[in-house]
Amino acid sequence: MSAVLQTNALVKTFGGIMATDRIDFTLEKGARHALIGPNGAGKTTFVNLLTGVLQPTSGTVVLNGEDITQLSRESRVKRGMARTFQINQLFSTMTPLAMIALVTSERLGYGVRAFSKLDHDRRVIEETAAILAQFRLEDIMDNSIASLPYGKQRQVEIAAAFAAQPSVLLLDEPAAGVPEAERRELLNIVGSLPSDVSVLLIEHDMDIIFRFATRITVLVNGRVLADGDPTIIARDPAVRAAYLGEVSHA
Amino acid sequence: MSMLEDRVRASLLAARRWHGAEIAFWLLALAVFWLFPRNLLLLNEIAILALFALSLDLILGFAGIVSLGHAAFLGLGAYAAGLLAKHGIGDPLVGLAFAMVVSGLAGLLASPLIVKGNDLTRLMVTLGVALILHEIANSWGSLTGGADGLQGIAINPVLGLFSFDLFGKTAYLYSLSVLFVLFLVARRMMNSPFGLSLRAIRDNSLRAAASGVPPSQRLALIYTIAASYAGAAGALIAQTSQFVSLDVLDFHRSADVMLVLIIGGPGYLYGGMIGAIVFKFLQDTISAFTPQYWMFWIGLFLVLFVLRGRTLIHGGVKLIMFRLPARVRGKRS
Numbered sequence: 001m002s003a004v005l006q007t008n009a010l011v012k013t014f015g016g017i018m019a020t021d022r023i024d025f026t027l028e029k030g031a032r033h034a035l036i037g038p039n040g041a042g043k044t045t046f047v048n049l050l051t052g053v054l055q056p057t058s059g060t061v062v063l064n065g066e067d068i069t070q071l072s073r074e075s076r077v078k079r080g081m082a083r084t085f086q087i088n089q090l091f092s093t094m095t096p097l098a099m100i101a102l103v104t105s106e107r108l109g110y111g112v113r114a115f116s117k118l119d120h121d122r123r124v125i126e127e128t129a130a131i132l133a134q135f136r137l138e139d140i141m142d143n144s145i146a147s148l149p150y151g152k153q154r155q156v157e158i159a160a161a162f163a164a165q166p167s168v169l170l171l172d173e174p175a176a177g178v179p180e181a182e183r184r185e186l187l188n189i190v191g192s193l194p195s196d197v198s199v200l201l202i203e204h205d206m207d208i209i210f211r212f213a214t215r216i217t218v219l220v221n222g223r224v225l226a227d228g229d230p231t232i233i234a235r236d237p238a239v240r241a242a243y244l245g246e247v248s249h250a
Numbered sequence: 251m252s253m254l255e256d257r258v259r260a261s262l263l264a265a266r267r268w269h270g271a272e273i274a275f276w277l278l279a280l281a282v283f284w285l286f287p288r289n290l291l292l293l294n295e296i297a298i299l300a301l302f303a304l305s306l307d308l309i310l311g312f313a314g315i316v317s318l319g320h321a322a323f324l325g326l327g328a329y330a331a332g333l334l335a336k337h338g339i340g341d342p343l344v345g346l347a348f349a350m351v352v353s354g355l356a357g358l359l360a361s362p363l364i365v366k367g368n369d370l371t372r373l374m375v376t377l378g379v380a381l382i383l384h385e386i387a388n389s390w391g392s393l394t395g396g397a398d399g400l401q402g403i404a405i406n407p408v409l410g411l412f413s414f415d416l417f418g419k420t421a422y423l424y425s426l427s428v429l430f431v432l433f434l435v436a437r438r439m440m441n442s443p444f445g446l447s448l449r450a451i452r453d454n455s456l457r458a459a460a461s462g463v464p465p466s467q468r469l470a471l472i473y474t475i476a477a478s479y480a481g482a483a484g485a486l487i488a489q490t491s492q493f494v495s496l497d498v499l500d501f502h503r504s505a506d507v508m509l510v511l512i513i514g515g516p517g518y519l520y521g522g523m524i525g526a527i528v529f530k531f532l533q534d535t536i537s538a539f540t541p542q543y544w545m546f547w548i549g550l551f552l553v554l555f556v557l558r559g560r561t562l563i564h565g566g567v568k569l570i571m572f573r574l575p576a577r578v579r580g581k582r583s
Contacts, residue, residue: 051460053456072459072464073460074459074462074464074465077459077460077461077462078462082460083460085456085457085460089454089456089457089460090453090457091449091450091453091454091457091458092453092454093453094449094450094453097261098265099461101258101262102443102446102450102461103461103462105443105447106443106447106461106462106463107462110443111444111463111464111468112443112444112467112468112471113444114438114442114444115438115439115442117262117266117441117442118441118442118443119259119260119262119266124262125258125259128258129254129255129258132254132258133254138254138257141257141258141261142261160457160461164461164462
């Protein structure tokens with residue numbers, strides 16, 4: 001396997017606090033990789049560094065062999081990195097259809113076309129329809145996103161990220177807050193993502209982690225505590241201690 | 251094409267399809283030329299204010315950029331068109347294009363100050379830019395005429411055929427035509443991928459960037475376009491009144507246009523026009539029986555309107571424009 005995403009000695013400090021402490025991380029092609037850790041471990045900061053929401057204090061982020069550390073958020077999306085957010089970040093006045101069409105048209109580079117018509121573009125229509133079908137959003141595609149139940153909004157969030165046709169997909173707690181009844185459909189969708197897309201799953205829920213992940217990285221206090229196969233990680237005494245709040249800072 | 255693709259295409263098409271109420275609106279705007287021949291000067295002012303408000307709608311309603319100094323571009327356009335005519339190029343369409351280019355360039359230059367900030371910094375920066383331009387126009391009397399205003403503007407007939415008259419006949423038809431053409435362009439733009447990306451930034455700039463939309467670039471582009479629209483409104487003021495005073499750069503212009511857009515409702519292109527009609531009608535009616543205190547009544551109306559009436563009026567407009575036509579279509583099919 002080859003690495004699609006790598007960080008080298010990535011550091012982020014907020015004032016005197018070291019939120020990310022020299023993280024060397026590798027996401028292999030096609031991986032189902034979980035990033036876990038207790039609250040405040042620095043998981044979301046790490047994702048924000050990967051996606052360009054935050055700039056690192058030092059270190060580099062490499063995507064498909066290219067150093068993207070200095071690139072803007074949107075440039076990283078164009079190079080194949082998409083994400084979902086821990087708390088839904090959607091276009092509340094749009095419909096799922098419009099949101100997917102937007103991501104598709106941006107991916108195709110149509111965003112500055114001020115006079116073209118979306119309904120005249122075959123590629124936008126085909127790709128939008130394909131995503132809506134894949135994520136089972138056909139029945140609600142014309143509803144306002146704000147009016148959808150939370151679980152459906154979560155689906156739209158993942159669909160919108162996937163519409164960017166990423167090689168790396170970062171899912172930040174995809175099932176968090178989703179009621180039990182809608183959870184199964186959501187997890188099926190996550191489970192059926194194509195195998196050529198490398199997925200980094202940031203998650204608390206151990207059931208989901210052990211269902212999907214083929215590799216786990218454990219973050220504690222901004223540092224990598226452990227990294228490896230799920231069965232080994234599950235037995236690691238340091239990891240168990242960290243989750244029980246007994247980690248030694250020595 | 252699969253059935254789902256057909257449905258997707260139909261939904262995308264429906265978003266930009268003309269509604270009956272829109273066609274009726276523009277026919278009515280033309281009909282008032284014959285219905286109210288004595289009020290053409292007022293109607294001309296309404297058309298110009300509507301264009302100015304449309305310009306603000308492009309940035310505020312569609313891209314979420316607040317501005318307290320939009321008069322900067324109105325005034326710049328007015329002076330640009332006025333100066334051009336004063337110095338021998340009196341063709342109104344050339345003047346209009348020149349004003350749009352000058353204001354557009356100013357918008358482009360100002361855009362780096364606007365795109366990065368939050369609402370508060372945008373309010374202050376736009377206000378500051380307008381104040382600076384006002385003071386420059388005031389102090390540079392040799393060019394602008396200062397407090398006496400820019401005089402000696404001579405405008406040629408529109409297309410070499412229609413001279414400007416005292417009753418505002420040519421003025422209204424000219425302003426309405428410019429408003430209509432620029433509205434068509436704006437309507438097309440707001441229903442394009444570019445327009446959709448602006449709505450994305452307005453709704454959620456974090457998600458917009460995560461969807462591949464470069465917010466700064468798009469906001470700079472729409473700010474430039476909106477500035478040139480405001481410049482066009484300024485050119486219409488200069489050309490139809492053949493006079494430009496410092497008033498075009500005054501703060502009340504920026505405040506009025508914000509009120510106009512809030513009355514009509516931002517984000518659907520007609521808000522500025524409906525707001526301009528209501529605002530000018532109120533101004534005209536109230537000042538007829540209380541010339542000195544009309545601002546008091548306008549103020550009171552706005553407070554009540556924002557507190558209570560806004561949802562009522564906007565709900566009514568949306569019902570007429572979107573829901574009723576859909577119901578009629580539903581019954582037909």
